[in-house]
Amino acid sequence: MYGLSVPDAHPYETIYRCTKDSVMRNKNIETPAIIRPWIQDFTATWVEGHIRYGAEEVKAQIKALEDNGVKEYLLWNPGNRYSEGGLK
Structure with a gap:
């Protein structure tokens, strides 16, 4: 996906690229939806090549959204166990 062999290991790049696609598709809609994605705050141990998710990975995903003008997530x-310090 998006040229990333393990998207799970690239939280910023994965969210940035899929959000960019969503924003571009929304521009073609007369009454576009609000983009409010779910972002990952857990380690997907079953994914080969995964990384450990924590506050920095959550922040990276939020930055990717903000870099695309998306403010909700x-x-x-x-x-139901969330990373302390992941939110601003």
Whole structure:
């Protein structure tokens, strides 16, 4: 995906590129939706080549959204345990 062999290991790049695609698609819609994605706040140990997710990875994803003009998001952690310091 997006030329990344392990998207999970590239939180900024993955979110930046998919958000950029979403923003561009929204521009072609007469009444565009609000882009409010879920971002990852857990380590996907089942993904080969994964990285450990924590506050820095959450911040990287938020920066990728902001760099595309998206200001809303939700955090996703299936165990409801979120990284301290990941939010501003």
